[in-house]
Amino acid sequence: VGIGMAEWRRHLVSMVDVFAESRAALLGDDFYNLRYDLGSGSGESGSGLEPMPMDKSEWIFFGLLSFCDFFVLLLMLSSLGGFIRRLIDHRTTRTGRNDSHSRLRAALATQSMTVIVPCYLPNEQFIMMETVEHIMTKLEYPSSFTLILCYNTPTPMPIEAELTRLDGKVYPGGRTLRVFPVEGSRSKAENINAAMKTLVRPTRSA
Numbered sequence: 001v002g003i004g005m006a007e008w009r010r011h012l013v014s015m016v017d018v019f020a021e022s023r024a025a026l027l028g029d030d031f032y033n034l035r036y037d038l039g040s041g042s043g044e045s046g047s048g049l050e051p052m053p054m055d056k057s058e059w060i061f062f063g064l065l066s067f068c069d070f071f072v073l074l075l076m077l078s079s080l081g082g083f084i085r086r087l088i089d090h091r092t093t094r095t096g097r098n099d100s101h102s103r104l105r106a107a108l109a110t111q112s113m114t115v116i117v118p119c120y121l122p123n124e125q126f127i128m129m130e131t132v133e134h135i136m137t138k139l140e141y142p143s144s145f146t147l148i149l150c151y152n153t154p155t156p157m158p159i160e161a162e163l164t165r166l167d168g169k170v171y172p173g174g175r176t177l178r179v180f181p182v183e184g185s186r187s188k189a190e191n192i193n194a195a196m197k198t199l200v201r202p203t204r205s206a
Contacts, residue, residue, distance in 0.1 A: 105142045113145040116195045118188035121153035121160075129162075136171040144174030150195040152185035 115135060119128045128149065135147055149163070160181070167179040182194045 109142045111143065113141065113143070114199055115139075115145060115147045116192055117147065117149050118191040118195070119149065119151040120188060120191075121151055121157050124151075125157060125159045128159075132166075132177060136175050136177065141173075144176070146176045146178060148178045148180055148195045148198070150180040150182055150191040152182045152187075152191055 117128075117131060117135070128151070132147065132149060151163075153160070163179045163181075166177055169177045171177065180195055180198070182191045185191050185194065
């Protein structure tokens, strides 16, 4: 069933009136200044839809909305571009990560490593063996390494006998424990320095 021109215009006028009332309530404009010139109801005269020109405050409001829309559009494009680059980047795929890990493990397998654990007795006598056991059995490393347990104590301790017995012990994977008591040391820093000296080869003078 078709709708006549007069009926169509009446519907359109009611819609424009609702819009004008809403805008007048928000911006404080006069309702009749916001109506559109729809011509006569018969459709034989009138200039059609001719909106009233916007004032300065409306242009400012329109500019702010346009700027916000443009800013949100830039954010969406940036996020979409980052997502696409991540999808096509070989390093972020599962295969790429596995290849990177394989290359890293292969490179580490050819490198020697020494772990230095400084301790002070008697304060750490109850945790030092647990620390050694964790490093030698739980640490993930593709090759063998040496653990130097360097410690100092103001007085002889019973645990030193056990430490002496463990010196040179080889754990699974070729991991070797070396126990290094530092005589005259007063701090862990001195313990580390003493252990480092055993690793640095002296240079021959010309």
